[in-house]
Amino acid sequence: MDFELSDSQKEIRTAVAATCARFGNDYWRSCDERNAYPDEFVKTMSEAGWLAALIPQEYGGAGLTMLEASLILEEINHSGGNAVACHAQMYTMAAILKHGSAEQKARCLPRIASGELRLQSFGVTEPDAGSETPRIKTFARRDGDSYVINGQKIFTSRYQHSDMLLLLTRTTPFDQVKKKTDGMSLFLVDIKESGSALKAVPIATMVNHGTNQLFIDNLVLPRAALVGEEGKGFSYLLSSLNAERILVASESIGDGRWFVEFATQYANQRRVFDRPIGMNQGVQFPIAKAHVSVQAADLMRFNAAARFDAGVSCGGEANMAKYLASEAAWEAGEAAMTTLGGYGFTKEYHVERKWREARLYRTAPIANNLVLSFVAEHLLGLPRSY
Numbered sequence: 001m002d003f004e005l006s007d008s009q010k011e012i013r014t015a016v017a018a019t020c021a022r023f024g025n026d027y028w029r030s031c032d033e034r035n036a037y038p039d040e041f042v043k044t045m046s047e048a049g050w051l052a053a054l055i056p057q058e059y060g061g062a063g064l065t066m067l068e069a070s071l072i073l074e075e076i077n078h079s080g081g082n083a084v085a086c087h088a089q090m091y092t093m094a095a096i097l098k099h100g101s102a103e104q105k106a107r108c109l110p111r112i113a114s115g116e117l118r119l120q121s122f123g124v125t126e127p128d129a130g131s132e133t134p135r136i137k138t139f140a141r142r143d144g145d146s147y148v149i150n151g152q153k154i155f156t157s158r159y160q161h162s163d164m165l166l167l168l169t170r171t172t173p174f175d176q177v178k179k180k181t182d183g184m185s186l187f188l189v190d191i192k193e194s195g196s197a198l199k200a201v202p203i204a205t206m207v208n209h210g211t212n213q214l215f216i217d218n219l220v221l222p223r224a225a226l227v228g229e230e231g232k233g234f235s236y237l238l239s240s241l242n243a244e245r246i247l248v249a250s251e252s253i254g255d256g257r258w259f260v261e262f263a264t265q266y267a268n269q270r271r272v273f274d275r276p277i278g279m280n281q282g283v284q285f286p287i288a289k290a291h292v293s294v295q296a297a298d299l300m301r302f303n304a305a306a307r308f309d310a311g312v313s314c315g316g317e318a319n320m321a322k323y324l325a326s327e328a329a330w331e332a333g334e335a336a337m338t339t340l341g342g343y344g345f346t347k348e349y350h351v352e353r354k355w356r357e358a359r360l361y362r363t364a365p366i367a368n369n370l371v372l373s374f375v376a377e378h379l380l381g382l383p384r385s386y
């Protein structure tokens with residue numbers, strides 16, 4: 001088994017790092033303070049073709065593998081940045097490529113690949129359903145050749161910075177399906193054409209994430225907006241969810257590396273009691289332990305991405321990678337906060353921002369408790385706990 005990156009994969013890492021270096025920690029701090037979308041960064045990454053990593057070459061994309069795409073997002077976070085601004089376009093791709101119609105692909109993919117169109121918004125979570133996705137109530141009713149959609153989503157991120165929204169609805173009510181994951185459908189929504197049928201209300205959060213409540217009032221969509229077959233949306237979603245877990249894990253690995261490197265450098269330089277604080281085992285062990293955790297999570301990410309790319313089942317590995325990486329990044333963030341003492345709290349040193357950002361991935365896109373429930377039930381055969 002070979003865990004070494006190929007030369008071309010190493011080149012991707014180096015090239016992405018070089019692009020990200022043009023947007024340093026101060027750029028990201030400024031976006032965070034202004035709660036502003038990192039538009040210049042996203043444009044630069046689009047123009048360089050990195051955000052079209054998973055779009056096949058026949059549609060103008062780079063046609064890279066999941067592993068390669070994950071390296072791109074890892075480097076963004078490793079540089080001090082935050083890939084949330086642009087990651088959705090990668091993980092939504094799995095559902096579109098596998099289940100979208102030829103017309104949808106021909107219409108959208110070349111324009112997404114060129115950066116003309118952004119598919120950055122993904123509407124799954126609802127206030128009353130929470131982690132139990134099958135309980136969503138947003139409903140798409142067939143009306144001749146159209147669907148009329150009503151409902152409400154919550155935490156719909158990047159809506160104001162996206163041209164398209166991938167939307168999960170019910171097309172058969174929860175109490176009328178045999179299996180609770182049946183009867184849901186996925187739609188590719190053109191936000192601008194939706195007019196006043198979609199209303200987004202921003203939610204203030206502790207991270208610069210541009211997330212929203214989304215109210216859907218008689219949104220009329222043509223049948224051409226339906227992805228794949230009606231009622232099978234949840235199974236389509238799963239291909240994107242595995243991609244999402246692997247990509248988010250990679251961002252956490254990037255965060256973890258940033259924290260470990262930042263803390264190491266600081267611990268070597270900061271002198272208290274007439275010696276570098278890094279000489280104290282109480283300071284160096286948490287950093288070393290976090291490094292071990294990040295490296296271990298990286299191996300699971302490789303495993304999950306390799307399985308995804310080989311087209312074999314990877315749900316367990318993708319979930320475990322997301323769990324290990326988000327916990328490792330949090331451990332590394334805590335180690336960095338402790339290492340910096342009072343300076344960890346100052347915005348000038350960037351650690352507090354990365355610490356807030358890293359915390360999100362223990363909760364979203366799936367709460368780590370739910371990952372453990374998945375592992376217990378599906379990998380270990382323990383009784384279903386909910």
Ligand SMILES: Cc1cc2nc3c(=O)[nH]c(=O)nc-3n(C[C@H](O)[C@H](O)[C@H](O)COP(=O)(O)OP(=O)(O)OC[C@H]3O[C@@H](n4cnc5c(N)ncnc54)[C@H](O)[C@@H]3O)c2cc1C
Pocket residue numbers: 121122123124125129130131132154155156157158205207209211360363364365366367368369370373385386
């Ligand atoms: C900044 C931000 C951005 C987001 N962006 C998006 C987005 O773009 N699109 C989108 O669709 N969603 C998005 N989300 C939503 C995110 O995926 C959910 O918040 C997450 O899945 C958890 O759902 P919930 O908040 O409803 O928590 P709940 O389901 O209410 O859970 C609350 C707590 O209870 C625990 N819990 C619940 N049930 C169980 C159980 N059976 N066993 C053990 N523990 C349990 C959970 O682990 C969690 O800790 C975003 C969230 C945030 C905070």
